[in-house]
Amino acid sequence: MALNHMGVAAINLVAALLSIPVIAAGIWLSTQADNACVQILQWPVVALGVAVLAVGLAGFVGAFWRLPWLLLAYLVAMLALVLALAGLAVFVFAVTAGSSGRxxxxxxxxxxxxxxxxxxxxxxxxxxxxxxxxxxxxxxxxxxxxxxxxxxxxxxxxxxxxxxxxxxxxxxxxxxxxxxxxxxxxxxxxxxxxxxxxxxxxxxxxxxxxxxxxxxxxxxxxxQNLRREWRRADIILAVDAAALLAVYAMGCYAFRTAKTDELFRRYRQGYT
Structure with missing residues (x-):
């Protein structure tokens, strides 16, 4: 059972670490002269990355100290963030469709x-x-x-x-x-x-x-400058969303396994 909880904690820590590429993409956009003048995408990307980091760390704490309510909150919040990240990646791809120059x-x-x-x-x-x-x-x-x-x-x-x-x-x-x-x-x-x-x-x-x-x-x-830079950042967003979804699925499975082991342990204790 302890190993299951440690597995959930490790998976949630990986989810938190996956926020780093998203935050880095937002910071990189903010350093580009055109994005710094327009200020449309970079700060939402940074905010989303920080949110993933915070929720991932909350999930790690919930698993490490065995706080079921915090783990449930993590599962709900992380799903919402994964969907938001995937939605943003699709949106950026859609609005940057167009000319590459004449x-x-x-x-x-x-x-x-x-x-x-x-x-x-x-x-x-x-x-x-x-x-x-x-x-x-x-x-x-x-x-x-x-x-x-x-x-x-x-x-x-x-x-x-x-x-x-x-x-x-x-x-x-x-x-x-x-x-x-x-x-x-x-x-x-x-x-x-x-x-x-x-x-x-x-x-x-x-x-x-x-x-x-x-x-x-x-x-x-x-x-066109924005299109070129946003497309580069969008690759990071799309890959990160896919990785987070995989990690989230693993976390759900590990959490379910840990809960099953906990119920089995209680059953055995009650039986004996």
Whole structure:
């Protein structure tokens, strides 16, 4: 019987340890410049991971000190958290379905269209006053200024063959290719006469605080950056949810076995 209770305690401790990848995924998202400016996913992920850690430790305590009421609370709470984690993984996968970028003639980098992304994500950016705060945050990051630190980007040919330009840099740090701007530096472009015909073309500014942060292409580039990072975090969430479900099933079986042994022991004591 003691071994059964120790087994339940060990399984619950494993469940608590499985919270670490979830918390780490949330912290990693918070360190990314775009996620730090948008602040949608990282803190719910961290909160969910902390909740799994707390419930797993509660289950360990309940099994180690043989507190049935705490173990029952653990079983109910952990099931709810596993379902929440799995639901979040499915939700993230669904809202990040969409474009991976569109090729542009004569350019190695891709450009992005806002209409290719989920309506839920677009609405998160277009909430009243939200984009003003996000673009001010993005302007304070070195995302665009870093382009001027790369010597291979000093010439038009070097910049146009920059396959490693991030979606955020492609959308926010330069005018869209269709606008016909003339390259001077990665963040300084000469406007064509017809630039005002397209809202994004008219929105471009050579000022560091403005660039193309008011462009739809910038929102699209931001969503593509988020999509790439959220998909990486989503792999961790999905794998962790599956592992937690397996551990939870093992915990239920071990708890049931321990309860059966306890009832059998009491029966034998009463019989003798």
């Amino acid at each position: 090729p542009v003639p004569g350019r190695a980098f891709l450009e992005y269209d806002l209409d290719d992304y989920s309506g839920w994500l677009r609405r998160r950016l277009d909430a009243p006053g939200r984009w003003d705060r996000i673009k001010a945050c993005l302007a304070a990051t070195p995302t665009c200024s870093d382009l001027n630190q790369t010597s291979s980007y000093d010439t038009p040919q070097g910049f146009f063959t920059a396959a490693w330009l991030s979606p955020l840099q492609s959308g926010c740090c330069k005018p869209p290719t269709r606008c016909g701007y003339t390259f001077v530096t990665p963040t300084y472009w000469i406007s064509p006469i017809s630039a005002a015909a397209d809202p994004d073309c008219a929105a471009w500014s050579n000022e560091q605080a403005k660039f193309c942060y008011s462009c739809a292409s910038c929102k699209a580039g931001l969503l």
